[in-house]
Amino acid sequence: MPDPISRGPAVTRRTALALGGGGLLAMALASCARGSDTRPSAPGTVTLNSDNPTWGPGYAAASAVLAERIGYRITSRSVASVANYGQVIRMTAQTDSTTDLIKWTNGYRLQDIARADILTDLNPVWDAVTERGWVDPAQRESFSYRGKAYGVPLYKSYYAVFYSKRAFAENGIAVPTTFDGVMDAAQTLKDAGITPFLSPGATTWEAEIWFMQLLASIDPDYYKAVTTDEASYTEDPAAQAMDVWSEMYGNGFFSAPDVTSNDLPGLVGKGQFGMMLYGTWFANTLLANGLTDDDIGFFRVPPRGSTAPAIVVESGSLSVPVKAHRHAAAVDVAENWLATDVQNAWVGFLGDTSPNPQALPESDLVKDLAKDITATRPTELTRYWEASPTPLVEGNVADLGAFMVNPSRANGTATLRSMEDRARTEWKIWNAA
Template sequence: MPHPIPGGPAMTRRTALALGGVGLLTATLAACARGTDTRPSAPGTVTLNSDNPTWGPGYDAASAVLEARIGYRITSRSIASVANYNQIIRMTAQTNSTTDLIKWTNGYRLQDIARADILTDLNEVWDDAIGRGWVDPAQRESFSYEGKAYGVPLYKSYYAVFYSKRAFAENGIEVPTTFDGLMGVAQTLKDAGITPFLAPGATTWESEIWFMQLLASIDPDYYAAVTTDKASYVDDPAREAMDVWSGMYADGFFSAPDVTSNDLPGLVSEGRFGMMLYGTWFANTLLAAGLTDDDIGFFRVPPRASSTAPAVLVESGSLSVPVKAHRRGAAVDVARNWLATDVQEAWVGFLGDTSPNPAALPKSDLVKDLAADIAASKPTELIRYWEASPTPLVEGNVQDLGSFMVTPTKAHGESTLRSMEARARTEWKIWDAA
């Protein structure tokens, strides 16, 4: 689910062509010899390429239900390196070395390969899933390009605040319902000697988390506009977001830049953890580390102003079918049934996360309660920044945001926005011309 920043820019269709298709194809096919096959898989199975080796048991659980529904199971093949995986999929999906299904992302990263004409149109699959109430129709746009859907949601995660129930109880803190209240909680925790916010990301994709959340809390419409080239990064909402972020650093609300999300379980047990804004997919990691629903809870970051509509950031992967899939018809049938409630119950039972299908919930009350809150309050759902704009633009901007986290002054915030805007002018021209 998370996507670390690779050593260089992610491979795009433009850079693949620039590097020379034959040499790159040879290298990538060699790198994925164990992940793909030029022959169809065993009868009754469809193959899936994934970049998450730990999800095998989850695919097995979902496959048991799929087999009963349609007679096919998923055989998953994993490539652990995200950078290698991206390159391999871009090349093998155009050849007979492709798997029947691929795990990808949504948004512009999906559009980038969809416009290369290597994925199957799944509009009919979406029509069926929407008609059965298996998915929110609003999600369709982020899986589509020029009116055609090229994937279905593989998973769905929200970005919300993990908090220490112990730290809150010992300091008489209630879950905040306003942004000012959230800042008040942070100050109370700091005064008690507890780090208010664990904030990883100075050198990873995670540097986007607070930036995207502050934009969403200040003006959800602006967030949607700036990520689709309809607004500027130097407009007032972005300046306000950077000023608030810088001010939170000046107030001592964030952890040191070298602290990571992996430190959270230990900090909870030591009573030195207050809150962390993160994806709900991380809940299962914490529960596996020995924490329980009694240790941690979730709440959404409130809007900065009472007049602003609430919004929540959403991360989702894509389950897509290459045009050259060996068992293309069966793969489409798997995609058609992937969002069925019984399949999703088995899947999220493994993930411990929310589902694209609102009727499928994991066992943990930690995530169930957040899902119930979102279902009741119906905040505007915004696509995560990582997928919300063209890849080179996002990855360059994320590196700028990481630099800001190391030196989070107001002046650096202003120069960061200018750099992001300059990059946006360049990358949007490249995207539009491709």
């Protein structure tokens, strides 16, 4: 889902302390539930700070199961201003205004606040949930910093291709099992007068989607290396990705820049939609807009050539501030959050996949994809938005958005040079902090 964290510069430990006495802290505290965040919640509850008010019913459904398991429910509180959510968490987690749990992201965005010593080490929790089979242990790395885990997965989404079953059936297209097959399907749809790919994002976070997927399909090991400062953006896999992306634009495979993901339900009804590469969290939105499993399917983007299969994963973090009022209860909730019965209730609301491979949503749309992933076990890659330090990612995503407006091969080369220049600067800053 769209990342809620402020797009502004990351607040480091030093700047957080500097901001703590100023107007930003006052604004942050005012954004929280008035007065109630400075004292413990009612008995039998723990508080959760979130940026998504629409998830309240989901937390309630999961909490009903948690209450039966451990005697505690989650009371969720949403920050009024999504744009300020990141600053609110950074400030309140250091004071008695903190909630017992916080919703955050994983990867480097989690590492950034873990360096401020405001989150609880959840290594014992990970040991317990891994032993019970409630989570894939491979996920632990993206929730850890210097050997300590600072959150458990709040949710888990994959990036895969939504496709119109009607458009595929009417044009004799089978679900592709190779990367070339995806391109062939796109050409067939174009020849039929259907825009092959809905591709939003020239001015948003979505500009990362095709770049990260092409790298994942071309060389997942390189993807992990370039996002962790072990490779250059000017190396061959990135050049291949930009060339393929440029060629797809040249072939007329993408929608106009002003088309958004919210247009998808209407385009399906008009028979004008072919495919869209997006997060599985969007499935619930489509179903809520009247589409069914008969209208829309999902498939995992196959690898290019002989590359091993890989898939991009987005996840949020359920973390416990060190200063949580009901600290022990919050840790207990974090440990039981991934229990299969709790997750069944949670994904029953989300309509998405779960960090717990034993929990599946009711809709076949996502369930079939989850079963495919379980069977094929592709390498799971952290979403680009969380895979590197925040200023680096946000600057590079802006560059990728500019490429989408002018997707020539020459501009692809120039874009990678700009991304590499930024990487050299931002990794120095990150490593020096």
